């Protein structure tokens with residue numbers, strides 16, 4: 211009823227009530243002050259008894275430090291007999307201990323009790339995915355749940371055994387879609403090491419479920435953070451859809467928007483707008499553009515929503531894409547089934563199930579607050595991290611690296627960094643090396659230096675996201691064929707890119723955080739092959755690097771040594787190569803300046819269009 215009380219003008223009778231109320235309130239305040247005083251004196255006496263039992267208890271000379279309000283109240287209050295109060299206090303159970311009141315300006319050294327974090331059951335009890343790929347024993351041919359068409363494609367690709375993540379996740383998804391309507395499938399989150407075959411673990415069940423159910427609607431949408439990854443995943447889907455009637459479209463922004471629109475929707479006289487693709491692989495940004503501008507682009511028949519590299523998409527939510535997708539699906543469903551204001555059996559049965567959400571990453575956050583935003587339906591977690599205590603807050607950020615990967619770090623002076631790398635390439639004969647720097651200019655300078663220095667011994671190329679698709683593919687092909695021995699790039703390449711046969715990863719500049727580290731080193735040691743990762747550090751970067759490694763729950767990484775005389779022997783040829791590199795870089799800068807001056811001059815000399823007055 212308090213909600214409906216309205217304060218309005220009060221007449222005299224009400225004023226009398228008010229005076230009465232005030233008196234009562236004052237009475238209550240006085241009582242509380244008296245209680246506090248007694249509580250204080252009891253505590254004081256008890257302290258004195260325990261500390262100095264031989265001396266009689268003394269009256270406190272000074273007032274205790276109280277907050278302002280309390281001290282004012284105290285001055286107005288007549289003093290109460292303290293001996294009486296002591297007795298009263300000792301017997302009274304209601305009296306509150308003084309430490310319950312915060313004393314302003316005084317440090318409170320009491321230890322706060324730690325509130326232990328309680329993870330939701332699905333996060334604290336994940337389905338374990340074994341890490342080892344070498345011991346994988348799940349022969350493709352013997353799996354009854356796998357369609358013969360897919361088995362044939364797998365065999366033709368040289369996949370004879372399924373990897374652990376595929377063995378666990380594929381049958382789970384297939385099974386979930388067998389449950390009868392109106393039961394909805396459990397959404398899933400998969401956190402498994404880099405190169406452990408996560409892509410096939412969503413490609414296989416999606417193709418198998420959709421291949422028997424042909425229509426002219428988009429039924430699977432796969433969202434990735436960048437164009438290169440979207441192209442890579444689309445390629446895998448196309449391969450496994452080859453012997454089916456399913457069509458796959460890539461919406462990554464590599465071709466003009468209009469062309470993408472023509473590839474994805476078509477207008478027919480009989481059916482209206484229809485989709486040209488059953489499975490769409492896209493980047494988050496391009497998806498929102500299509501939702502907003504492409505006529506006939508609809509996700510109303512969506513069965514699967516896959517989010518690969520989910521944590522990266524989550525960190526940089528592009529164009530609020532999830533909000534747009536959810537809104538679009540909800541709106542389309544309401545148009546199809548009508549809006550139900552009451553929950554009835556009919557309204558529940560008519561309700562279309564939301565798309566089955568499948569989240570994948572090697573560094574998937576298992577933080578419930580972060581996962582909350584995906585709006586998952588009764589989710590299940592598949593995890594390869596070997597924690598046995600998921601209740602512990604620290605353990606939910608554990609990331610697993612492939613078992614076949616050897617990790618090391620090496621320390622040196624800043625000016626010796628190129629020497630260390632050169633030593634690996636020439637003296638230790640490292641081939642198929644992927645090298646990461648923290649900036650594209652640094653990557654370019656290093657590539658020029660190594661090409662000059664290692665002339666005739668090895669070949670270096672830059673692999674940056676600035677390269678067009680054809681050049682990029684040609685560089686990767688040459689790398690696979692050992693025509694190029696070293697690829698140098700930035701972290702733009704670190705995630706998800708499946709570079710075949712990469713033997714070594716060198717972090718020429720240290721990684722900025724644990725996720726970057728995991729994805730960098732994860733470019734080697736893929737699909738059960740051996741891999742080796744080395745991080746080059748300056749002495750003052752070692753502690754920070756160790757902290758980064760610890761933050762991912764990883765064991766300490768061993769240090770490897772390079773002998774001083776090895777570096778000394780290289781120093782002369784290095785100086786010579788440096789001089790040549792400087793000249794080349796200066797020449798490049800000069801030619802760039804000349805080019806831009808030329809453009810400016812041409813623009814100036816262009817005749818301006820004259821405006822004719824009407």
Ligand SMILES: Nc1ncnc2c1ncn2[C@@H]1O[C@H](COP(=O)(O)OP(=O)(O)OP(=O)(O)O)[C@@H](O)[C@H]1O
Nearest residue numbers: 369371372373404405406407408409572706708737
């Ligand atoms: N069962 C298998 N047998 C042999 N090779 C496989 C198998 N499954 C996948 N591969 C190969 O392993 C490589 C890595 O697979 P994939 O790209 O799916 O890894 P990932 O777990 O997604 O890695 P990342 O987290 O780095 O993206 C690919 O070249 C793929 O063809």
